[in-house]
Every structure is written in structure tokens, then in C-alpha cells.
Amino acid sequence: MSTTHRWITKCILVALLGLTLSLKPDPVHGQGGIVVESPAAVIDFGKSITFTAKINASSPVQEAYVLFRGVTETTERVEKMQLTPDGTYLFMYDASLNVFPPFSWLVYWFQATLADGQTYTSEPLQVQYRDDRFPWQHISQANITVNWYAGDEAFGQAALGSAGAGLLSMKDLLPISLTDPIDIYIYSNIDDLQATLMLGGQTWAGGHAHAELGVVLVAIPPGVSQYTDMDTLIPHELAHVMIYRALGDNYAKQPAWLVEGISSMAELYPNPEYARALEIASANDTLLPFESLCDSFPADSGSAFLAYAQSQSFVSYIRDSFGIPGLTRLMNTYTEGYSCDLGVAQALSLTLGQLDQRWRETVLGQNVGGVALRNLLPFLLLLVLVLLVPLWGAIDVMRKRRKKENGKPAK
Numbered sequence: 001m002s003t004t005h006r007w008i009t010k011c012i013l014v015a016l017l018g019l020t021l022s023l024k025p026d027p028v029h030g031q032g033g034i035v036v037e038s039p040a041a042v043i044d045f046g047k048s049i050t051f052t053a054k055i056n057a058s059s060p061v062q063e064a065y066v067l068f069r070g071v072t073e074t075t076e077r078v079e080k081m082q083l084t085p086d087g088t089y090l091f092m093y094d095a096s097l098n099v100f101p102p103f104s105w106l107v108y109w110f111q112a113t114l115a116d117g118q119t120y121t122s123e124p125l126q127v128q129y130r131d132d133r134f135p136w137q138h139i140s141q142a143n144i145t146v147n148w149y150a151g152d153e154a155f156g157q158a159a160l161g162s163a164g165a166g167l168l169s170m171k172d173l174l175p176i177s178l179t180d181p182i183d184i185y186i187y188s189n190i191d192d193l194q195a196t197l198m199l200g201g202q203t204w205a206g207g208h209a210h211a212e213l214g215v216v217l218v219a220i221p222p223g224v225s226q227y228t229d230m231d232t233l234i235p236h237e238l239a240h241v242m243i244y245r246a247l248g249d250n251y252a253k254q255p256a257w258l259v260e261g262i263s264s265m266a267e268l269y270p271n272p273e274y275a276r277a278l279e280i281a282s283a284n285d286t287l288l289p290f291e292s293l294c295d296s297f298p299a300d301s302g303s304a305f306l307a308y309a310q311s312q313s314f315v316s317y318i319r320d321s322f323g324i325p326g327l328t329r330l331m332n333t334y335t336e337g338y339s340c341d342l343g344v345a346q347a348l349s350l351t352l353g354q355l356d357q358r359w360r361e362t363v364l365g366q367n368v369g370g371v372a373l374r375n376l377l378p379f380l381l382l383l384v385l386v387l388l389v390p391l392w393g394a395i396d397v398m399r400k401r402r403k404k405e406n407g408k409p410a411k
């Protein structure tokens with residue numbers, strides 16, 4: 001048996017074990033009156049989640065409910081279950097209409113109202129909303145797991161290598177936290193990924209991070225460009241996870257241009273097309289104002305690409321001008337709740353517009369005359385001072401001479 005086969009067998013065994021565990025947990029004892037037998041949540045990814053349970057109680061069950069929510073959600077859904085002929089309670093949730101993030105975890109539990117009018121609640125259980133449409137292989141190191149279904153074992157190892165190298169290179173930019181696991185899922189093409197994400201208009205996305213879940217999804221076809229794709233996409237999405245782990249809920253307070261700029265800076269193989277996109281937009285005066293990139297990025301692919309290119313260049317410029325302490329100060333200011341524009345003013349003593357202008361001048365070479373004038377200004381002032389003294393002197397001499405001429409006796 002080859003290593004790959006052993007690996008696949010191991011994965012299948014682990015998967016089967018996981019399935020068995022999720023399908024046949026021990027009976028769940030409710031508080032007092034109910035015992036829940038064979039509770040299950042069967043995932044048909046993108047289609048349905050079927051909750052079933054047998055409820056044993058000291059008196060007849062009048063009504064049974066399943067309650068569930070995503071682990072990061074605060075409110076649960078409450079759904080009435082139907083009694084099937086074999087005595088099992090069942091509720092089928094339509095997961096095509098109300099999607100959960102792929103590979104997120106759901107918490108679910110049961111409630112039953114008995115003939116005595118009392119409602120009893122079972123202990124909570126968890127199930128992962130896995131995309132089970134593909135034969136996932138996996139490989140792990142230091143709490144990072146790479147999952148893929150196209151490509152050989154070397155493909156998975158290379159992806160793991162990109163993850164490690166990416167984290168190592170971003171350590172000066174961001175604190176690295178691997179105490180909680182990270183799962184990287186590699187789809188073999190953009191269509192599979194898009195179908196999974198159901199992101200609507202964002203068809204340009206080659207990757208996506210559920211930062212709070214530690215789940216990264218990327219599309220990387222096996223082939224000649226797989227290594228550059230891995231070095232670009234995996235570190236970028238991992239940076240999102242690290243930013244979230246550093247900031248927690250304050251992640252959402254950061255402007256999109258800042259989060260995407262930092263994540264794009266973490267790419268080991270930055271997109272060579274970014275420079276060209278910036279050049280063209282700068283020449284045509286079609287650069288996007290950063291004020292428009294605070295909340296989110298444009299939905300159309302061309303503008304979104306430019307938004308990434310700008311953010312990467314702009315945040316690199318901030319890092320080069322103000323150092324890592326400047327970037328950290330900026331993130332802390334947004335964490336304190338400053339608006340997109342005021343955060344820059346507070347942390348860097350420039351308005352967002354002024355910073356944008358300086359970036360355009362310094363990095364893109366726009367308004368060269370303005371920069372030259374600003375650089376020359378001290379010398380112009382010096383020149384004026386130097387000229388003024390002799391000028392005053394000359395005027396003085398002229399005045400004296402004129403006075404002398406006026407004072408001549410008339411002929």
C-alpha cells in the first residue's frame with residue numbers, strides 16, 4: 001500500500017469515526033423529565049440539515065422542538081419537530097435558503113413539553129456543517145490542517161509549506177496565534193469554491209476566510225501555477241485569521257482597505273498585475289478614493305482588483321512611512337471606535353485625503369510639480385531672505401541718491 005493509500009485509508013477511518021461519533025452519540029439526558037436517544041443532525045451540504053431524535057419521557061410528549069444556531073451566533077432558531085411512524089421526532093432544515101458558513105460548527109439541542117405542562121431541555125450537541133461533496137484528503141502540522149481533493153500528496157505538502165512560510169513572514173506584521181486550529185480547504189477550481197460560498201457578485205474571489213472560525217477556503221487548480229497560487233492565496237487568507245485573532249470583535253471596526261492591505265502585504269508572491277493596474281488607473285485618473293473603500297470593496301471584478309492593488313500599495317506606504325508602530329497605532333485607533341477618516345487623523349496626524357495625496361505623489365509619482373514645489377519651498381524662502389537684504393540695501397542707496405539729486409540747487 002502506497003503512502004497515499006495509507007493516508008487516504010487513515011483519513012477515511014478518521015472520517016468514519018467522526019461520522020459515527022456525530023451520528024450515534026450517547027443518549028442525552030435532559031434536565032429531569034426527558035432522555036434523548038440517538039440525537040442526530042445529518043448534513044446534506046447546501047441542501048438540508050435533518051435533525052432527528054427519540055425522546056423518552058415519564059409522561060407523553062405533547063410537543064418537541066429542535067433549537068440550533070451557529071457557534072458564533074447569539075440567537076437560536078426554534079423549530080417544531082414532527083413525530084414519524086417509527087417514533088422518531090424529525091425536522092428538516094432548508095439549508096439552501098438560509099445558509100451557514102461552510103465548515104462552521106452548529107450547536108443544537110432539543111426541548112419537549114410533556115403532559116404535565118413542563119418543558120424539558122436536553123444538553124447541547126455540536127455538528128460541523130461540512131462540505132461533504134468532495135473526497136477530502138488532509139495533512140496537518142502545528143494546529144494547521146490542509147484539506148484538498150485534487151492533486152497528489154505533494155500538492156497538500158506544498159500547501160502546508162505555503163501556510164508555514166506565510167505565517168513566518170507575516171510575524172513582523174502581525175502577532176501569530178496558533179492556539180486554536182486553522183483549517184485550510186483547497187477547492188480545485190473557482191466554480192466549486194463559488195458554489196460553496198454562494199458569494200453572489202464576488203466571482204473574482206480566489207479565496208475566502210471565515211476568520212472567526214479559523215476556516216480558510218481557496219481555489220487552487222493543480223498545475224504549473226499551483227505554487228504561486230498557494231504562496232499568494234494561503235498567506236493572504238491566513239493573515240485575515242491572524243488579524244481576527246489579534247483584534248477579536250474589533251476586527252469588524254477596521255476599514256476594508258486596511259484589513260485587505262495588510263492581508264495582501266502578507267502574500268509571499270504578490271500579484272504582478274497590481275503595479276500595472278495602479279499605473280493605468282493613475283494615468284487615467286480613475287483611482288478609487290480610499291473613503292469609498294472603508295466599509296467594503298466594490299462588487300464588480302475590475303474595481304475590486306484595483307481596490308486590492310491600491311490597498312496593498314497604500315498600506316505598504318503607511319508601513320514604510322510610519323513603521324510597524326504606525327500601523328499598530330492605526331489599528332488600535334480603529335479598535336477604539338474612530339471613524340475611517342478620523343482614525344487616520346488621530347493615529348498619523350494626517351487626514352485620509354492628505355495621506356491618499358501623499359501616497360499618490362510618493363508612490364505613483366502624481367502631481368510631481370506639487371511635490372517639487374513642497375520640497376523647494378524652504379529654499380525659496382531662503383532665497384527671498386537672501387535677496388531681500390541686498391534689495392533693501394539697493395533701495396536704500398537709490399533713495400539716498402534720489403534725495404541727493406533732489407537736493408541739488410536748481411539751475
Ligand SMILES: [Zn+2]
Binds near residue numbers: 236240260
Ligand atoms: Zn482578503
